[in-house]
Structures are given as C-alpha cells and as structure tokens.
Amino acid sequence: MAEDLTRTARAEAQALSETDNVDDMYLTFAIGGEEYGVGIGGVTEIVGMQRIMSVPDVPAYIRGVINLRGKVIPLMDVRLRFGMAERAYDERTVIIVLDVADAPVGLIVDGVSEVLDIAPSQIDRPGQFGRSTKTAVMGLARVGDRVTILLDAEVLVGDGDLALPAEMVV
Amino acid sequence: MSAAAEIGPDGGLLRVSSDKISRLMDLVGELSLSVSATVHSPDLAGLELSAFDAAVHRLTMIVREVQDAATELRLVPVDDVFKRLRRMVRELERQTGKKIEIVLEGEDTAIDKLVADQLYDPLLHVVRNSADHGLEPPDERRAAGKPEVGRITLSAAQIGSEVRITVSDDGRGLSRAKILKRARERGLFGPDEEPEPSVLWKVIFQPGFSTAETVTNLSGRGVGMDVLNTTMTALRGRIGVESEAGKGSDVALHIPVSLAFLDCIILRLGARLYALPIDAVSEIVQPAPADVMGMGATGGTEMLRLRGRWIPVCRLERFYDEDTGAGLTPLDRMVLAVVVTAQGPIAVPVDEVIDRQQVVMKPLVGRLARVRASWGCALLGTGEVALVLDCNGLSAGGGA
Numbered sequence: 001m002a003e004d005l006t007r008t009a010r011a012e013a014q015a016l017s018e019t020d021n022v023d024d025m026y027l028t029f030a031i032g033g034e035e036y037g038v039g040i041g042g043v044t045e046i047v048g049m050q051r052i053m054s055v056p057d058v059p060a061y062i063r064g065v066i067n068l069r070g071k072v073i074p075l076m077d078v079r080l081r082f083g084m085a086e087r088a089y090d091e092r093t094v095i096i097v098l099d100v101a102d103a104p105v106g107l108i109v110d111g112v113s114e115v116l117d118i119a120p121s122q123i124d125r126p127g128q129f130g131r132s133t134k135t136a137v138m139g140l141a142r143v144g145d146r147v148t149i150l151l152d153a154e155v156l157v158g159d160g161d162l163a164l165p166a167e168m169v170v
Numbered sequence: 171m172s173a174a175a176e177i178g179p180d181g182g183l184l185r186v187s188s189d190k191i192s193r194l195m196d197l198v199g200e201l202s203l204s205v206s207a208t209v210h211s212p213d214l215a216g217l218e219l220s221a222f223d224a225a226v227h228r229l230t231m232i233v234r235e236v237q238d239a240a241t242e243l244r245l246v247p248v249d250d251v252f253k254r255l256r257r258m259v260r261e262l263e264r265q266t267g268k269k270i271e272i273v274l275e276g277e278d279t280a281i282d283k284l285v286a287d288q289l290y291d292p293l294l295h296v297v298r299n300s301a302d303h304g305l306e307p308p309d310e311r312r313a314a315g316k317p318e319v320g321r322i323t324l325s326a327a328q329i330g331s332e333v334r335i336t337v338s339d340d341g342r343g344l345s346r347a348k349i350l351k352r353a354r355e356r357g358l359f360g361p362d363e364e365p366e367p368s369v370l371w372k373v374i375f376q377p378g379f380s381t382a383e384t385v386t387n388l389s390g391r392g393v394g395m396d397v398l399n400t401t402m403t404a405l406r407g408r409i410g411v412e413s414e415a416g417k418g419s420d421v422a423l424h425i426p427v428s429l430a431f432l433d434c435i436i437l438r439l440g441a442r443l444y445a446l447p448i449d450a451v452s453e454i455v456q457p458a459p460a461d462v463m464g465m466g467a468t469g470g471t472e473m474l475r476l477r478g479r480w481i482p483v484c485r486l487e488r489f490y491d492e493d494t495g496a497g498l499t500p501l502d503r504m505v506l507a508v509v510v511t512a513q514g515p516i517a518v519p520v521d522e523v524i525d526r527q528q529v530v531m532k533p534l535v536g537r538l539a540r541v542r543a544s545w546g547c548a549l550l551g552t553g554e555v556a557l558v559l560d561c562n563g564l565s566a567g568g569g570a
Contacts, residue, residue, distance in 0.1 A: 056490035070200040103536020
C-alpha cells in the first residue's frame with residue numbers, strides 16, 4: 001500500500017517524507033490573540049520580514065511585493081485583510097509563502113507557531129459563520145483546550161469581501 | 171568545446187526540454203541579481219578596492235554574455251510557424267476556390283520559442299483574412315488585369331531587438347469607404363473626421379469590428395483580429411497595417427526577440443519604482459512653469475507644452491486611483507517621461523529618473539494579474555522590483 005503510494009505519487013511522497021498525511025497537517029500562526037492555521041500542502045516556505053516594494057493598483061491589504069531569490073511575490077497583510085488594526089512589524093513578524101492556484105503569495109502574520117496534525121474529526125465545519133456569504137474560515141479545530149481557526153487559502157487570497165473573524169468566532 | 175565536436179552525425183543538435191532551458195534562464199536571472207547584490211553590498215561602502223573593481227567589471231561582462239547565450243538557447247527559426255501556415259493556405263485554396271501562391275521570406279529569422287508558440291493563431295487569422303477578403307476570385311483578378319493566382323507573402327526579419335513578421339497580399343486592399351462607414355457607425359470617428367490611413371486601418375483590430383457583408387466559414391466574424399490584438403498585447407508587440415486600393419495590404423507584426431529581458435528606463439515616483447521600455451520613451455523633459463497647464467473643464471487634466479504642441483499628462487497616482495491626500499507635486503518640480511502610444515504621445519511625471527538598464531522580466535501572476543497598464547515586473551540589478559508600464563494601456567485607461 002505504502003509502496004503503491006510512493007510509486008504513483010513519488011513527488012508528493014517525497015514532500016510528505018516520513019509523515020502520514022499532508023492533508024491533515026496545518027501550519028499555525030498568530031494574529032492578535034488568535035491562532036490560525038493553513039494547510040501545510042500549500043506552504044512553500046517561511047521567511048523573515050524583508051524590504052517590501054510597493055506596487056500600484058492593488059487593495060490596501062496587499063502591501064507590495066518582495067523579490068525572493070528572483071521570484072516576485074505579492075504580500076498580503078492578513079490583519080488588514082481581516083479589517084483588523086494595523087500593527088508595526090517586529091522581529092517575530094514573518095512571511096508565510098503559499099502557492100495558491102499556481103501563483104505565489106506571501107502572508108504577513110504576527111508570528112508562526114507550529115505544525116499541527118489535525119484529523120478531520122477534530123474539525124468543526126459549521127455551514128455558515130456570520131452573515132457574509134463568503135468566509136475564509138474553513139473550520140474550527142479543537143486541539144487540546146485550544147481552538148485553531150483553519151483558513152481556506154484560496155478564499156483568503158481571492159478578492160471577495162470577507163466577514164470579520166470577530167463575527168465568526170463562536 | 172572539444173566535447174561538442176564529438177556529437178554525432180545529426181549536425182551536432184541536441185534535444186533539450188524547454189523546462190530545462192526555462193530553469194537555466196531563471197538561474198541566469200538570479201545569478202545576475204546575486205552578482206549585483208554582492209557588488210553593491212553595503213559592507214563594501216567606502217573601501218578602496220581597485221583590484222576588486224577590475225574583477226567586478228570582468229564578472230559583469232561575463233554575466234552579460236551568459237545572459238545573451240542563455241537567451242539564444244531558446245531562439246528558434248520562425249520556419250516552423252511559416253510551414254504550418256503554408257499547409258493551412260492549401261486548405262484555404264480548397265475552401266475558397268481561389269488560387270493562392272504562398273511565398274516565404276526570411277524563414278530562418280530566430281525568435282523566442284515562447285513567442286513562436288503563440289504566433290501561429292494570430293498569424294493564421296491574418297492569413298485567413300488575406301485569403302478570404304483580400305484576394306479576389308480568379309475572374310475578378312483577370313478583369314483587373316492581375317495574374318489569376320493571388321499571392322500571399324510571409325516574411326520575417328530582425329530589426330534591432332525586434333522581429334518584424336509581415337503578411338502581404340496582392341489583393342484588392344482595404345476599403346477605406348467601408349471601414350470608415352463602419353467605424354463611424356460604431357462612434358470611433360466623428361461624421362466629418364477623415365482619419366489618416368494608418369490610424370483608420372488600426373480600427374480593424376478593434377474587438378467585434380468586421381465589415382464583411384457575409385460571415386463566411388473562414389473569417390468575417392470580427393473575432394480573429396481581436397485574437398491578434400490580445401496576443402500582440404501579451405507579447406508586447408505592435409501591429410502596423412498598410413494598404414493600397416487594388417494593390418493589396420500588408421499587416422506587419424513587430425515583436426520583441428526575447429521576452430525574458432528588456433531594456434528599460436527606471437523611474438521613481440514616491441516610494442515606487444516604475445520601468446518604461448526604452449523603445450517607448452521618446453524624451454525626458456523638465457518643464458518650465460509656463461509649459462504646463464491644468465484644465466478644470468476636463469476634471470483637472472494637465473497638459474505639457476512640447477515644442478509648441480500640447481500633449482496630455484498622465485499622473486500615475488490618478489491612473490491607479492490612489493489616495494493623494496497630500497496633493498500632487500506641481501509638474502514643474504517633476505521630471506516628465508514623454509512616451510509614444512497608439513493614441514499619440516503622453517507625458518508621465520515622476521520624481522526621478524534612476525538609470526537605464528537591462529532588466530529581468532517576470533510576468534504578473536495571481537494576485538498581481540489585474541494590475542492595469544503593465545507588462546510585468548522588472549527585477550533590477552539592485553534586487554528591487556519595478557512595475558513595467560504599458561504605455562498604450564496608460565493612454566487608453568483614461569487616467570489623463
């Protein structure tokens with residue numbers, strides 16, 4: 001069975017290395033006092049804050065672009081994306097680089113926490129949070145006594161207006 | 171070198187996947203950026219380094235050569251595209267009942283593979299148009315004293331950093347009366363306006379523009395030319411049309427040889443860097459207060475006087491609908507880049523002209539794809555990123 005997997009999806013298996021299922025793994029990060037998570041499958045790397053170059057014609061939450069070893073990556077400030085208060089970047093601020101629909105995008109977050117293995121059974125997926133029809137929240141994960149808000153990277157990076165997380169959190 | 175000579179009887183040709191070449195191009199781009207970062211390292215500031223400077227000079231030269239060599243790897247002759255078109259013309263002969271002779275010229279002209287791959291469809295539409303609307307049926311040709319067999323010439327030539335591909339036919343030419351009538355109906359020209367031929371012909375590339383009375387299987391639905399337009403914009407190319415009634419028409423596509431590198435002028439406006447392709451910039455001026463004016467009547471559009479002629483000024487802050495809370499810097503305290511566009515010259519004010527350099531082009535993908543009037547991002551030698559402006563987009567976008 002495991003051999004089959006390696007044979008059919010070798011590249012993926014390599015990325016998986018020794019872990020069981022990449023779909024159940026989430027990179028968690030902090031924004032304000034809240035803990036968020038994104039599926040690790042889309043994460044390509046985590047880099048420290050660097051010089052941002054401003055570009056025109058993008059929403060305010062796209063702070064600009066960075067040149068990451070010859071790749072131009074737009075940066076989204078997740079606080080601003082959620083309509084939360086702006087906060088000065090500090091030494092804990094990091095950029096999580098994701099590959100969403102074949103295009104790179106960097107998320108500016110207050111700090112990364114850890115990689116968690118969260119089984120689907122630990123995730124509550126209420127049909128609707130708040131009034132908005134669109135939400136970047138994919139579900140709430142119960143990990144011990146904490147709750148991690150799991151985000152749908154595609155919706156987050158897309159254009160739609162998002163309901164405020166404040167309205168969503170139970 | 172000696173190893174290369176050992177390669178077999180197939181003329182020393184190797185098949186290499188385009189992915190590998192793209193990877194090499196990316197690495198070469200990164201290499202030139204890293205070299206630049208090393209050379210401009212702040213750690214070196216204030217040091218006297220004569221031997222180092224000589225080595226840097228050599229290194230920079232080599233990097234430039236590697237860059238050129240890598241670009242060349244991806245160049246292919248336009249021959250393949252031309253041959254596919256020739257087959258298509260045979261097909262068109264059968265469908266239209268016309269006799270068509272096809273002539274190929276300059277088919278060994280080299281062009282970036284990425285460009286070549288995108289050329290077939292737009293060229294096909296031009297060729298179809300020539301075969302279907304340009305060339306007359308045999309009896310009409312005989313009556314006009316022309317040889318019965320119509321001729322379509324496909325030619326390619328490199329001119330500087332551009333390749334020009336021309337599709338010429340010896341058919342009836344474009345009908346000024348028909349096109350002008352149609353253009354007026356669509357409100358492109360006023361009822362009394364008599365546009366220059368070169369301006370008028372360009373309207374045939376407008377989306378949905380067709381003068382064909384009958385929509386044939388081949389063309390006339392006004393879609394084809396639109397495809398041409400879209401592809402040409404994506405390839406940073408230009409289209410030129412010439413036509414003479416009774417003698418035929420020429421459609422010329424001007425395309426950059428390589429999409430990977432671009433010669434640009436780098437400009438700074440506020441905290442942002444912009445790049446203008448060198449071919450687009452006609453001059454850079456610092457206007458005197460008397461040479462600029464604002465027109466309240468058109469929402470504060472500003473104009474610049476250039477050798478007695480007033481040309482519109484396109485403020486990038488306005489074009490991109492930015493919050494200009496503090497107000498805009500008066501034009502006489504700025505530098506204006508005068509650029510050529512399809513709608514005539516416009517002036518783009520900036521704070522500073524930084525320099526001219528060959529940049530590594532990166533397409534705008536994902537979140538950046540919808541940035542207007544831009545061809546992509548330019549990676550500068552310093553590692554900074556500038557937005558490359560598409561001047562036609564600027565003048566069409568109505569920011570001015």
